[in-house]
Amino acid sequence: MKKLLPNIIFMLITTAILIAPDFITNLFFHGYYDFTWYRFSREFFATLGITFILSFTPRLFLTSVLSLFVLFAFISIAHFAYFHTYLMPYEIGILGNSDDLKDVIYSISDILPLTIFLLILWGGLSFFIYYLDKKLKPLKLPKPSTAFFILLLIVYPYFIHKKPNIYLANFTHFSYFNTLNTLYLAFLDTFRKKPHHNYKPYVVKKVDGGKPIVIMIMGESLNFRRMHLYGWDVNDTPNLDKLAKTDKNFQFKPAISCSVRTICSVTTFFYNKREPDNMKLLLNNKTNIMKLADENGYDTYWLSMQSDVSLMSKVMNFAKHKKFEWQFKRKYDDSLVKALEKIPFDKKTFVVLHLKAVHSPYNKYVPSKFYKFSGRRGDYYNGVLYNDYVISSVINYMKTHHKNFVIYFTSDHGEMLGFPNEHGKYGHSQLVWGDTFVPFLYYSDKYHKNLNKKFYNHYEISKMLTRDLGYEIINPNEDGTYYVNGVQIDGSAGWMHYKFKNCQNPLKNPENCVKLIKKVRY
DSSP: OTTTHHHHHHHHHHHHHHHHHHHHHHHHSTTSSOOOHHHHHHHHHHHHHHHHHHTTSOHHHHHHHHHHHHHHHHHHHHHHHHHSSOOOHHHHHHTTSHHHHHHHHHHHHHTHHHHHHHHHHHHHHHHHHHHHHHHHOOOOOHHHHHHHHHHHHHHHHHHHHHSHHHHSOOTTSOHHHHHHHHHHHHHHHTTSOOOOOOOOOOEEEEOSSOOSEEEEEEESSOOGGGOGGGTOSSOOOHHHHHHHHHOTTEEEEEEEOSBSSHHHHHHHHHTTOOSTTOTHHHHHOTTOHHHHHHHTTOEEEEEEOOSOOTTTHHHHTTOSEEEOGGGOSSOSTHHHHHHHHTOOOOSOEEEEEEOOTTOSSGGGGSOGGGOOSOHHHHHHHHHHHHHHHHHHHHHHHHHHHOOSEEEEEEESSOOEEOOGGGTTOEESOSSSGGGTEEEEEEEESSOOOOOOOSOEEHHHHHHHHHHHTTEEEEOTTOSSOEEEEOSSTTSTTOEEEEEEOOOSOTTTOGGGGEEEEEEEOO
8 A cells, every 4th residue: 555655646636637727717717617516526536547547657658648638628728718618529620621720720819818828837737747756656557557548548439429418518527528528529520421511601780789688488398289379189288378368468389490409409599500510600609699698788597407508508608697407406497487586687687498397207307286197198298287387487477577578488399299190209309390399489568579470490589589689690591491400410410401381270280381392311
């Protein structure tokens, strides 16, 4: 044990070097790293294991590896300092374009003092790691330790490949892990065939100061075809039914989602992204709805009962106030309503409420007092019933306590329950129409909209929302057609290209309201 003491000391000091930047950065960028005991302990002990193994390797090898990991941490910090987001795999691929590389260089010039400071600090820490190993003289087992560490680096991508969403960069991971995972994911991504098109840049035009209070409720797996409000024969929306009959300010329409997967759909929606493979929008952030709201002087909130926040962090990081599922004591969507009630609304305010019900398993996210129906489909209807309660609670609270507000609601994607018009399929994440049908609800005590179309889609709704925040999005690529993306944000998992057509009964036969132009699979 005494022989291993230098190795243990080396392990503890170098572990501190790798993770300390996250906590220090958090002092300057609140929310950069979100501390929870579970996530911290998992990656802390992993880091201890890495540095302990490296302590047995040759000095130049361990110095090179640990210096590289420190550099990874600093790259993540610099990226966040400029973009307020984490480095993502698609950004690595985009850097292959010379114009985009120039944009990165210009970005670095905007944070030049920080970049210089981090480079100097990186050099100093690299020298310190070399000196520390030389001073401590830890036990060395050069060949087996080096071989074992290299084996870990080779095997690690296998675990990333199995569950890539878990390893996407976000504020629950240490910085050096974020960059390492991003590089691995970018490497794995090179083996997937991807579409590539050159799109004209969007134009963002500031029109006015926006509406005083804007609330966007993003639902989960809610299909309008399974809502009584839209004509379904199960009485699962009593509160919304009442609003539709008694309040002229309440409007509802059928809509089509922009994707069949939550992460892809929410990110696409909040970026006003029409084209499935138009990744430059996510790189330059100029159409990011939360960012635009912040720039237009809104007090911004992102309140979510979701736990998977990886890619969506591209959007939510621009919110001044954030709260997620693990930060709520009560793990149900009505906790978001209570959080909404605590917002002062004494200035221009933009709030996003991201619901979890009706995600599968459906009853898991629904309080037992809403268990009115039974069976697999009944469990889903219980979730719809709970959605009805949550959405109507938000509307009724705002009606009672505030004025001059607008409320939007849609769902990230639909859900299939095995009905004949869904060809017996269940769930979502399948690139079929049954996964895309979502509700679109709108309420305002003052700002009425002429929703005269029979059918809407996420792209149109996001542009409406952006306009209410004071901006007009001008997309020169528009041609009257739209897209549903698959499960990958870059379009590499396929997409459907469609346009709306005249139809008689959009609620009963929504498939008759869309004409598929092309379906692409990769």
